Amino acid sequence: MSRIKYIFGIVLLLTMLVSNAQPLRQYSVVSLMNGQSQFISDSGTVMTLPIWGYAINEGITTLRLPGPTFYANQGDSVHITMANPSMEGHTIHLHGLDVDEANDGVPHHTGFIQQNESFTYRFKATHAGNYLYHCHVTTTMHLTLGMYGMVIVYPSDSSNRIYDGGPTYDKQYEYLLSEMDSRWNTDYTSIGSFLTFDPDLFLLNGKNRSLVYNDPNMIMQGSIGDQLLMRTLNVGYRVNRLIFPNEIKAQVYTSDGRVLSEPFVTDTLIVYPGERFSILAEVLDESPSYVSVDYLDPYRLKFLGRDYIPINDSSFTYIEPQIEDTDTDTIGVGTEQVNTFPIVIYPNPANEELHLVSGLYDFLGCRISDLQGRSVYSKKLGERQEVIDISDLKPGSYFLLLEMDNGGFLHKKFLKQ
């Protein structure tokens, strides 16, 4: 009896050890500064630019944009060994994975991996979801030159669920959004001030325009009722806006690797820098369509560029976006006149039109008189920015009387050419 108890105890102990063992995912990469990649300019020409980045360490390495994707299941331990043969120091910051300080890849705290050194980053994948990694050395430059990639964490059982116990999907697609300033990549030694960043290439998984659709993996394919998971990650410095077509129903389930308490259906989704979303797209109509991916400036969310994710359309061709600039608030006026109104009229001298801009009050009306005091023009106004037509006035000097909505009046003199 005691022997049976002994054997049972050993079996129980082994079972506990096995059940507590965390599967280990191991990756080995190198950081490089000597890659090249092709892009398409706005004029349609193909250009080859230098890129930096990460590649799987397998002897002969080929640098691609973005870097290799690291996959794990929830609960896995992950080891990523990075060797650095390049001439500058680099790190891997595991964005959103909430790793400890030693594995956070921040040089202010733990230094960087110098030339011909290596380091193994270790973490546990605690939540299914979508994550980023990127170099955190002189980050403004190293990241946008190409040193970034994705970390995808599947549920514990690696099933086709978005997260443990979550909804299932039929296919999944990964979309990493970023931008590039071709001037910076052309010669990183002459970048100058980092304030000069002015992206002209808008990238989906490191590709832009027609190069996106040459990769069949980028095109979403599904039949009516299929559930297509879109993993969408923004590693760029600009805002992304996804516009979904009527042919799919887009429902957002997770953000930043965390399950939303209430998934929501939307036709538009903003993805800010660093954010990630899992979107389940149910195919409602098999007709060819596309998701628009816009790149917006963080000031006023001004449109900068667009890419497309085709749906059931293997022959998709790039559609030049026709964006109308509706932003009419163009001229700011300083506060020059102490104790009076900040008003600017321009141009002066003027030919055809006179622009009126008020910083404080709306214009109610205006009257123009010549130097002899004769009224030659009047008009009712109502806004803070107005344009008046002076094309019928004879050349010469005039007085402009402006009536403001606070009851005040203001005189300005101008010259008609």
Place this chain on the structure above:
Amino acid sequence: MTRLFLILFTIIPAFGLAQKSVDLYMIEGVIHTASSTIPYFTFSETGAFDSSNVILRFNVGDEVTFNVKNETDFTCGFEVKEHETIDRIAMGETKSVTITFSQEGTFLYQDPINDHRALGLGGMVVISNFNGAEYFGVFTEHNEEWVAAIADGGVYNKKTYGPDVFTINGKGFPRTMADSLAMIMGHVGDTIRIHITNAGQMYHFPHFHGYHVKILSASHHSNYEGWMKDSFGIAPEESMILELVPDKPGRFPMHNHNLVTTTFGGNYPGGMMMHMHIHE
């Protein structure tokens, strides 16, 4: 009846209701980058220029009188978002407004005239009865060209905006590390509140290393409320309240993930970055 008065006089002090008064001076100063000196305006509680707009903290129920003195050489105004506004305060003039704060919240205060907030005139009012540690960050950026034009009567193009410096509480990294209001300190298991306001003209994108935070309130992104996030956007004039419960010790950055803003005068590292220090 006498009993009712007694009850009222007992209850009101217990809730911390109080009449308070704060003097705010609108003052011109400068901030320095490695290559230039940029004119700058802030709200000061003392009358002495500080690159940080004073962070104003009150309790729920407080009745606060703001005495706002305009020490600039142009007409200004004063506004506490979602509350009251003083339309015009002439040069050298002092005007007052009284606000009773009935709910917890974090709000932008600013000079709402023209683009005066771009001069630097934007700060944070925090209404909180929270008992734990609280930290505060006002995100702002400055464009030297705009500031000069707004302050001196010039014309500037509002369609283009290229800030030269990016700050949290008027400071660029590493000076943010010495700001006890912004530098998050705590222990594993603490419940910490972080109040942030965007007083700038651009969207900003805080990213937390090491931890996810819970977004308790977001004035312009109500969809965020209740979400656990490590990266998110905050719109111009927006305020948010975040909750951080650290699960491990360590030193971790919090920075803007538009990485151009982690510069100051174009130099890296700088700008909108600070650090958290969590102990066992």
